[in-house]
Amino acid sequence: MTEATHTEPHDASVGAKLNWLRAGVLGANDGIVSVAAVAVGVAGATTLIGPILTASLAALVGGAISMALGEYVSVSSQRDTERALIAKEKRELATMPEEELAELTELYRVRGLSPETAERVAVELTAHDALAAHLEVELGIDQEDLTNPWHAALSSAVAFVLGALLPLLAILLPPPEWRVPATFIAVLIALAITGTVSAALGGAKKLRATTRLVVGGALALAVTWLLGVLLGTTVV
Template sequence: MTAPTHQEAHGGALGSRLNWLRAAVLGANDGIVSTAGIVVGVAGATESRSALLTAGLAGLLAGSMSMAAGEYVSVSTQRDSEVAALALEKRELREQPEAELQELTTLLEERGLSREVAREAAEQLTARDALRAHARVELGIDPDDLTNPWHAAWASFLAFTVGALLPLLAIVLPPAAWRLPVTVVSVLAALVLTGWTSSRLGSAGPERAVLRNVVGGALAMGVTYAAGSLLGAVGV
């Protein structure tokens, strides 16, 4: 008999994957709400398809580039901090190995190991790869899987773009009389989906997340439509 294979992800790999999925869902959600607010606001002022398309595309590009740039800067800062922490740990291991061994023993003991077992485990981990052991136990960093700012930037760009395409297409494709209702229904349905997905990724109940999403999106579209209608009425 062959032993069954176990494919389940554990620890940092699973946490990292969930973080990426959650960021993608939130990026798509931002794209939906912000672009819907723009095109619905413009629809309140004019029925021109070209104006709606121009405004929607401008909002999509501006939002996706802003999201990508912000994520790149944020994750670059995080990566710089990780690299600096690893460099400091490497220096400490070189200059004071016994103190670092004692520190690792204490950390393992705080995780529930007995003093003797913690000391033995610390010695074995240090002999195998001291820097990796301290990075994972002390710093919570996987030196083989540092955060990548380019991956984060592209993920945010794509997630926002995918989300923004829904209200953009919903407002420009239907006939004039159907543009607003089709857009509102499509956006609210998408917000139900993103709210439910984000709640499930966070292992929380979906009701409150869905309600927050739908109310927030409806409020954004209502405010921008009112503003657009007011500006259109006074001929601005």
């Protein structure tokens, strides 16, 4: 094998089955914070329900579309990369099978198998499905289960909308004097919940991840509300 071949990434995919769920949690967080920030900002400037509803719905629709497009482009790029790697592996297996077998043997040896066992496993897997064996061990790719950009886009958009509905209802349902406090409370509770879920999915420390979300969300709401109050006082 050449040195260039050994520069291929050999890391296994991390939590492939949970990626869509993690993207959904992040989309919900964005929906909660984005729409809540717009809602309390406008509510700081006026108590009229019309402008608050219009701005909040615009933020919800625009944000959902933006999330879907961003996720679609990102996952499409990932899928293109995976397909390119699969094509590259097919070429290498066709043009230098002995080198590929030696590489597969070495990868199993590095994983802890004895040289004899590693060679036997590599030979048997190569005879069964050489491409699948190399994709799994070298690249962490399952060619039958590539990432789907449409699934990711839909998941993010739906999660954004569901997250955005919380601050939308919190700002619209209470009487005017309770709109902003109710939204603050609802948003911070929701962020604490989604932060805990996100940390659990990612294997991170729950307290730290949740604190970051809650503090960041509170800061965003406070700044936009203050801006709305200032603009409502000086402009409106």
